[in-house]
Amino acid sequence: MTRKRSIAVRLAAMFGLAAALVFTVTGLVLYRVQCLELEKRQLGEIRARFDLAGSKAAGMGTEQQWERFGAMLRTLTPADHSVRYVVESADPRFSYGEPFPRGAEATPRAPDVWEVEFDDNRFLVLKRRIPALEERPEVVLAVAVDQAAFFETSRTLGISLVVSSVLGVIAVSLLGWRIAKAGLAPIERLSHHASALDPKQLERLPDADLPAELCGLVHAFNGALDKLEHAYQQLSAFNADVAHELRTPLGNVIGQTQVALSRPRSVAELEEILQSNLEDLERLSHIVIDMLFLAQSDRGALARDLVEVSVAQEVRRSADFLDMLFEEAGSTLLVSGDARVRVNVSLLQRALTNLMSNALQHGRPGRPVAVTIERAEGTLTISIRNESDRLSTIQPGRLFDRFYRADAARSDSRLNHGLGLAIVKAIATMHGGSVFAQVRRDTIRIGMTLPISDSAHDAPAPARPLPRPAVV
Incomplete structure (x- = not known):
């Protein structure tokens, strides 16, 4: 397995590279400036010496004066002959020093100044003519300064800059590593804390004494832990609810079958037992089918085969299937408003049927079920309002949870297995919408929102009571 480099090491390496770049540029600039300053001083020295010697030579016209x-x-x-004077003259009496060898390599450096190499040394030479005076003919005076000291100083300066730069880079890298380790210490503490988390007890990461840059990360991580814990609790409750819902019909089927097999039975008795078992098996089948549908929604399935329909018309069509329930409850249906929306018709009808069925089962007998259809800012809202006497035990935030019932005793478990509103939420999600639930005094309002295109046209319909859901 490839060993991962730590952030501290990477930061230290980046600090070192940055320091190397800065020190290199700074060292080169300092070295160049220092060399130019040394050369300037060298030229100043040679000109001063020439001015001194040249002024004297210009006033010497006799042999005695020249001596x-x-x-x-x-x-x-x-x-050490680091400075040499040479006078070249046609008259040997007015010469001085050894002339520069013929063919010596000369490189121009400044006006009247050359760099000449001989005797394995380099000399800076300033040469000018001195006019004739009395007995002395015209002569050429040259002053030569050995550059060995200049080169030695430049070399020493270069070595010093290189050594100091290397030591500086090493020091910056080590300090950078130390600073990075100190700066990343809170991350290491958070990592140790996160590695010690127990799935059964998701303790939140501490957010005290943290840098500002880590507070957002810790809050987001703790938020994710909150969602994970909530999902884990929901999953645990869901597993218990599934086991409870399946246990009752299975227990009924097994118990009745065992009773039927305990002694000989007549055909009529066996038919009655099989009929009862069939009801329980159909209930199991409905639970399994609904669970498969919800699993599809959880995997991100989207509604297909969308067509544009009138929502009010689909509400009335769905109410036709609940004619018996409306009649038993003595309730009427009120539909207010309308809009056209692109949906999967069968899924929309299933959601509407579940919403109205829920309102009838938990609403006050004889009170109307009001369906309101509203469109605003590209969103279609379908809400169903009814009156109920059991709102004190209802938790609006959990109405769309799977297997949730306001009646903890589950006295109606044979008629309702608690997945109706969960399926409504799944259908809304598959259409890119959402659900809502509001409880106020003795009235509950449940519904869903769906996205609607601007091209869809409203077909407003006034509210009107329907004595029978079948009446359109």
Whole structure:
């Protein structure tokens, strides 16, 4: 397995590279400036020496005076001959020093200044003519300064800059690593805390004494833990509810079958037992079918075969299937408003049927079920309002949970298995919509919202009571 480099090491390497770049540029600039300054001083020195010697040579016109001039030049010449004076003349009496060898390589450096290499050394040479005076003919005076000291100083400066730059890069890298480790210490603490999390007890990450950059990450992570814990609790409750819902009909089927097999039965008795078992098996089948549908929705399935329909018309068609329930409850249906929307017709009818069936089962007998259809800002809202006496036990936030019932005793478990509103939520999600539930005093309002295109046209319909859902 490839070993991952730590962030601290990477930051230290980046600090080192940045320091190397800065030190290199700074060192080159300093080295170049220093070399130019040394060269400037060298040129100043050679010109000063030439001015001193040249002014004296210009006033020496006799042989005796020239001898005194030669003595002065010998006095000005250092013992190491790092500075040399040369006078070239057609008259040997007015010459001085050894002339530069013929063919010596000369490189121009400045006006009247050349760089000449001989005797394995490089000299900076300033050469000018001195006009004739009395006995002395015209002569050429040259002052040469050895550049060995200049090169030695430049080399020492270069080595010093390189060594200091390398040490600086190492120091910055080590300090950068130390700073990075100190800065990343909160992340390491959070990592250790996260690695110790127990699925059974998702303790939240501490957000005290954290840098501002990590607070958002910790809050987002804790939010994810909240959602995960909620989902885990829902899953646990869901598993218990599934087991409970399946256990009752299975227990009924097994018990009745065992009773039927305990002694000989007549054909009529067996038919009665089989009829009862069939009801329980159909209930099991409905639960399994609904669970498969919800599983499809959980996997992100979208509604297909969309067609544009009138919502009010689909409400009335769905109410036709609940004619018996409306009649038993003595309720009427009120439909207010209308809009056209692209939906899967069968899924919309199933959602509407579940919503109205829920309103009839839990509403007050004899009170109307009001369906309101509203369109606003590209959204279609379908809400069903009814009156109920059992709102004190209802939790609006859980109405669309699977197997949720306001009646904890599940006294109506043979007629209702608690998946109707969960299926409504799944259908709304498959159409890109959402669901809602509002409880106010003795009235509950449940519905869903669906996206609607601007091209769809409203077909407004006034509210009107329907004595029978079958009446359109």
